[in-house]
Amino acid sequence: MRYSFALSCRLTLLACLSLMAAALPAQADICPAPGEWYQPGGERLDSTALFGELAERDVVLLGEQHDRMDHHRWQLHTLAGLHAQRPDMVIGLEMLPREAQPALDAWVAGELDEAEFLAASNWRSAWGFDPALYLPILHFARLHRVPLKAINVTPELRGRLAGEGWEAVPDAERFGISPPAEALPAYRERLAEVYAQHPGAGDEVGLERFVAAQLVWDRAMAAGLAEATAEGALAVGLIGQGHLQYEHGVPHQLDDLGLEAHATLLPWAVEEECVAPPAGLAHAVFALAATPAEALPPMQLGVYIVPHEDGIEVHGILDGSVAERAGLEEGDIILRAAGEALGRPADLTRLVQRQPPGTLLPLEVRRNGEEREILARFPPRTGE
Known part of the structure; x- marks a missing residue:
């Protein structure tokens, strides 16, 4: 800044x-x-x-x-x-x-x-x-x-x-x-x-x-x-x-x-x-x-999330993001990612940043009282 x-x-x-x-x-x-x-x-x-x-x-x-x-x-x-x-x-x-x-x-x-x-x-x-x-x-x-x-x-x-x-x-x-x-x-x-x-x-x-x-x-x-x-x-x-x-x-x-x-x-x-x-x-x-050999940035889901008593709640979704393409919606409660229960936003951030390019991350989501699985597909790196 x-x-x-x-x-x-x-x-x-x-x-x-x-x-x-x-x-x-x-x-x-x-x-x-x-x-x-x-x-x-x-x-x-x-x-x-x-x-x-x-x-x-x-x-x-x-x-x-x-x-x-x-x-x-x-x-x-x-x-x-x-x-x-x-x-x-x-x-x-x-x-x-x-x-x-x-x-x-x-x-x-x-x-x-x-x-x-x-x-x-x-x-x-x-x-x-x-x-x-x-x-x-x-x-x-x-x-x-x-x-x-x-x-x-x-x-x-x-x-x-x-x-x-x-x-x-x-x-x-x-x-x-x-x-x-x-x-x-x-x-x-x-x-x-x-x-x-x-x-x-x-x-x-x-x-x-x-x-x-x-x-x-x-x-x-x-x-x-x-x-x-x-x-x-x-x-x-x-x-x-x-x-x-x-x-x-x-x-x-x-x-x-x-x-x-x-x-x-x-x-x-x-x-x-x-x-x-x-x-x-x-x-x-x-x-x-300047450091030209910086590591590639980690994967991003593209959501604004806040804590929820059962996991984490989606408060916003970036246009064109992995989350939008996967079908996540505002108000969704993400209960688990890759089978791991989520206690706070940092838990999801950690799992997403460790996700290899070109792979799927399964998310267990509650929407309107019903649970469903959503697959977040992370794109491959450019040139891969």
Whole structure:
């Protein structure tokens, strides 16, 4: 998400001067060079000075596109640099809800192997993205005994808070998370654009619920990071970049919690056509070379789905999608896929993404009280 918004400087004068001193002369119209740090707006940064300045923060936020391996490699290397400056580090993970904290503690302590950790944390259902993307970071934390902290909440709790309101959910059931600050106008505008792209996007009431759910998400992660700093540790959050850009999302909620000594770092892809990172995007960006050998994207069913007590419910279908061709309809309840019972949307996402091209995925569906089998036919890759 690249959109312009003026970023107000929330740093102390000393921190601002420190970053200015770290800037090296560069022409704003020169493409960022892979392997270099930049201040959005054009200035190249000296990495030693930058990391020295970051070490004085309470929170550092590392953005990502969840399915990009190069983003996770960059996160790992950045974590190593920060750890060299601040060994008293805690790594906050968007990927897991607070219920997974015992599994994270056991992993860092060396009590679980990979398979046991993935099962104990309920990783595949909670997150849905391939754990191989994150395992190098998890092993880094384990090797250095860096605490890992689950900073998310379950979709069920997010839905309750967004739908029923904060007063309807007891403090203990929401882990002491306080109500969020209102969305900044530019953030709300961006969320409205995202909502409009969802299949089955509804009226203003639906938009308000969508914005409320996003704010719950942001506030939960900000609160988790704030808790991680309680004993003076540097909290480093691994979070989707849409929650971080332009100081919206999580940074805005950190400010509201009184934790203003934070900095957002983002990866920036250097493409053939030069696009420099816009001013205010983040505290600093790291230029990554384009990766032409990216893995082929996983299969997609083309549905908008939400949890249902008996499985998952179809709320929208993309035109021309596998779901549309298979005959799925809005309101269908998908009970099983490939014989596996579905407890939450991530279960179906995982099965679909593992589906080989050119194959069939049997779906057991309830429609108007009657159960039927629908075969989702995934097309072969182009050229196969």
